[in-house]
Amino acid sequence: MLPAPATGSQDQNGPARLEPLDRFQGSLGQRVYQSLKQAILTLEFRPGDSIRKPEICDRLGVSRSPVADAVARLAADGLVDVIPQAGTFVTRLSMTDIREGAFIREAIEVAAAERVAAQITEDQLRDLRRNLRLQEALVSEGDRRGFMALDAQMHEMMLSFTGFPRLAQVAQTAWLSVDRARQLILPVEGRLQATLEEHRAILAAFEARDPQAARQALQHHLRQLLTYLAPLERAHPELFAAP
Structure with missing residues (x-):
């Protein structure tokens, strides 16, 4: 049997965790955006959860304006849906978007x-x-x-080693849906250790300076997402948008 996905605590143990603004850089609006975005990407806010602006203002100690600006940016990212007269809701996961993001990610990272x-x-x-x-x-x-933070850092380092400074930024934009989805599969028994082994294989290919081995190791690693995600979509349809 599949475990429950690693979603946030909003329904079970109180409100979703928001990182304090002093942990981020930039303007006030940028820091509010980063705090909310991180909570969404780490599934502290579950797909379908309501984002209540007055509550966010109280919890972060800010006025309504930077929260409204942050929500507008999150909507542009495709991470929230703003529905007039209804509210703001975290978008449900879309398998179409995830497959597209995974395709883009593989094309960039394998190269x-x-x-x-x-x-x-x-x-x-x-x-x-x-x-x-x-x-x-x-x-x-x-x-x-x-582990997820170090995983992301490893992939960012690899992209930076290409010598192309904008590559990581392009990739990050394309992978928002993928990053959220990956939070669901790590609680699956054995997946954390398996991911570590896949990272070891990638490093071994780099140490051998073997481009073909690196290509194969990356492809195997990245293709695990959809393998694990398909049964979770069936087990937890409430987290996914209708096809």
């Missing part, structure tokens, strides 16, 4: 992995090894949230 494997430096390998050691520690502690 990046091949390029990086052919030119990676010892300093870059050292940074990847350090990241992987931290991943191992968090897996042993069962810290999924911390």
Whole structure:
């Protein structure tokens, strides 16, 4: 049997957790946006949950204006739906969007992995090894949230090693639906450890400076998402938009 997905605590243990604004940089509106976006991407706000602006104002200690601006940006990202006379709701997961995002992600990352494997430096390998050691520690502690942060950092480093400074930004925009969906599969028994092993295989390909092995390791790693997500869609249809 599949476990319940790793969704937020709003329905069961109180309101969804919002990171304090002092943990982010930029203008007030930018920091409100980042706090809400993180809560949505980590499923602190579940798909379909209501975003109540007065409550957000109270919890973050801000006026209505930066919250309204943040919600408008989240709507443009496709993370919330603003329905007149009804309210603002976190968008449900869309398998169409997820498949599209996964396709874009694979196209970008596989090409990046091949390029990086052919030119990676010892300093870059050292940074990847350090990241992987931290991943191992968090897996042993069962810290999924911390592991996800290091997972994202590893992929961002790999993209930055291509020498193309805008690549990570382009990729991040395309992967919002994918990033949310990935939160659902890590609680599946054995998936955290399996993800770590996939990361080890990617690093091994880089250490061997083998572009073909890097390509295969990345493809295998990225294609696990849809393999695990399909049964979760059947088990928890309330989290997904109708086809």
